[in-house]
Amino acid sequence: MPFVAGSKMDWVYPRFHKESLAQTLCRSGLFVICVGMVLTMSMFPMLRSLGVQLRSTLTGSYMPGHHSVLLINCPNEQIAKDIGRAIMERRMAASINFLPRTYTMYYWRGEIQESTEILMLVKTRTSKIERLTDYVKSVHPYETPELLTFPVEGGSLPYMKWMDEAVPDD
Known part of the structure; x- marks a missing residue:
């Protein structure tokens, strides 16, 4: 039986597959965002220190509060x-x-x-x-x-x- 839009077989075909793909991508995206935030927060002191050193080296100035x-x-x-x-x-x-x-x-x-x-x-x-x-x-x-x-x-x-x-x- 060929696929006809609006038929009783709609639930078996591509719409189900597209929804699960979208859900998978959404979950993956949230996971990547969460991992990125955790890494950024845990590395912040080191990144800040590197930024201060780089700024000091490039501009020959001091970053107040360091x-x-x-x-x-x-x-x-x-x-x-x-x-x-x-x-x-x-x-x-x-x-x-x-x-x-x-x-x-x-x-x-x-x-x-x-x-x-x-x-x-x-x-x-x-x-x-x-x-x-x-x-x-x-x-x-x-x-x-x-x-x-x-x-x-x-x-x-x-x-x-x-x-x-x-x-x-x-």
Whole structure:
């Protein structure tokens, strides 16, 4: 029996095949889009770092925010040195400055407190800040350590390149 449009046999012929092909293509397209999004999100830090390096190389300029400074107060010099050395050994910072005996006044549990502390200025890549702050929280003696970060908006390009060499990008 020849195929006639509108006959009872419509459901057996090409329309069924075309619908399944369309469904298969739709599923494949969604799969490719999902895989593409996952790969892009997982590779974003590496792609951003490559973009920053490429931009810096081609234009001879610095991309603001690629580096940060982290402020950490410690109760004494020995604790500051211990935390600083551990940070440096883990290659989470390019350098750390220790400013001795800063005078601090702050509220703690409803009262004004006063003390002397050691202020650490930790220079690093912005991509390391989360890992760095998590580490400092785990070893710092204060219940609530001061951990303040500031993005670097500019500076000496050779110094910034040195920081990139000193602190590997994971």
